[in-house]
Amino acid sequence: EVQLLESGGGLIQPGGSLRLSCAASGFTFNNYAMNWVRQAPGKGLEWLSGISDYGGSKYYADSVRGRFTISRDNSKNTLYLQMNSLRADDTAVYYCAKDTINGDYGVRYFDSWGQGTLVTVSS
Amino acid sequence: QSALTQPASVSGSPGQSITISCTGTRNDVGTYNYVSWYQQLPGKAPKLIIFDVSNRPSGVSHRFSGSKSGHTASLTISGLQAEDEADYYCSSYTSRSTAVFGTGTKVTVL
Numbered sequence: 001e002v003q004l005l006e007s008g009g010g011l012i013q014p015g016g017s018l019r020l021s022c023a024a025s026g027f028t029f030n031n032y033a034m035n036w037v038r039q040a041p042g043k044g045l046e047w048l049s050g051i052s053d054y055g056g057s058k059y060y061a062d063s064v065r066g067r068f069t070i071s072r073d074n075s076k077n078t079l080y081l082q083m084n085s086l087r088a089d090d091t092a093v094y095y096c097a098k099d100t101i102n103g104d105y106g107v108r109y110f111d112s113w114g115q116g117t118l119v120t121v122s123s
Numbered sequence: 124q125s126a127l128t129q130p131a132s133v134s135g136s137p138g139q140s141i142t143i144s145c146t147g148t149r150n151d152v153g154t155y156n157y158v159s160w161y162q163q164l165p166g167k168a169p170k171l172i173i174f175d176v177s178n179r180p181s182g183v184s185h186r187f188s189g190s191k192s193g194h195t196a197s198l199t200i201s202g203l204q205a206e207d208e209a210d211y212y213c214s215s216y217t218s219r220s221t222a223v224f225g226t227g228t229k230v231t232v233l
Contacts, residue, residue, distance in 0.1 A: 035222070037169075044126070044227035045161070045169065045212050059221045062124060095168060106220025109159045111180065113168035 002026040002112040004096050009117030016086050016121075022079040022096030022114060030054060030074040033103025035110060036081045038092040038119075046092075049081065052103030059107055086121045093118050127152065127213055127225035134231040135203045143228045145196040145213030151223055153194035157216035160189060160198045164209045173198060200230070208232045 008020040022034070035050040049070040050059040058070055069082040079096050094117050097110035128146040135141040145152065145160075152158055160173035171180055173189040176196060186201045196215070200207055213225035 037224075044210075045163075045214075045224040046126075047214070047222040047224055050222070059219075061221060100174070106216060107222050108157055108216060109171060109174045109214075110161070110169070111171045111174075113170075115168055 002098060004098065004112060004114035006094060006096050006114045006117040009094065009119045011120045011122065012086055013123050014087060014121055017082070017084045018086065018119060020081040020083065020094055020096075020117060020119070022081075024077045024079065024096075024098070027098070027112075029072075029077040031102065033099035033101060033107055034072060034079045035097045035099055035107055036068075036070060036079075037095045037097050037110065037113075038090075039095070039116070040089070040092040043092075047107075048094075050099065050103060050107035051079070057103055057106075059103075083119070086119075088121050091119060091121045124150075124217055124219065124221065124223045127215060127223060129211075129213060129225040129228045131226070132229045132231065134233055135200075136233045137203055137205065139203050140199060140201045141203060141230065143198045143200075143211055143213075143230070145198070145215075145225045147194050147196075147215055147223075149194065150218040151215040152191065152196050154218065155216045156191065158189070158191060158196045159214045160187075160196075161212045161214065162209050163212065169212065203232055205232050 098112040161169040177189040
């Protein structure tokens with residue numbers, strides 16, 4: 001059974017930094033691209049970033065490019081999201097999601113999701 | 124990349140069929156058949172219910188079906204049941220190799 005467990009969320013002041021982690025199990029981690037998706041309170045889903053199976057290709061939404069960095073450690077079966085220059089509108093539940101392809105040519109579908117970690121940006 | 128456009132809400136009575144539209148552009152839905160749909164029950168993570176416009180993952184009810192015409196994809200729920208009450212999101216691959224979600228549709232079973 002695929003399991004994805006996000007961690008690292010919490011309360012952070014505007015302008016601060018935070019690193020989210022997503023521990024994966026139940027599948028061959030280095031065979032699939034991985035993604036981060038967020039959902040602001042009461043709002044819709046927003047795809048943020050994706051990374052190919054071995055990390056050679058990375059993709060970002062315009063809203064976070066230059067502020068957020070996606071990475072992965074296949075030896076630890078873990079996905080990361082480094083978030084810098086955080087703003088109030090970054091407040092959301094952040095989900096990691098497994099892709100259905102290896103990601104060499106972009107991201108595709110999200111067939112497994114974690115339960116999410118809440119990031120609150122506030123002074 | 125702007126979000127795909129979905130109706131904010133759709134409702135129907137048990138047993139009826141409803142359809143949710145998802146309108147994009149030539150940079151996403153209009154060019155690629157990599158359209159997917161997700162069901163999000165209250166307080167839960169989203170679940171993939173349709174991929175490649177019209178394919179269902181194993182275990183997803185046959186009551187869910189998808190289609191596409193031009194720049195608009197659609198999700199139809201047949202034989203509506205109380206358990207279908209949820210938020211539904213479409214998503215598409217884009218010309219920048221990224222993904223974009225729709226604005227989301229709340230389905231209410233009357």
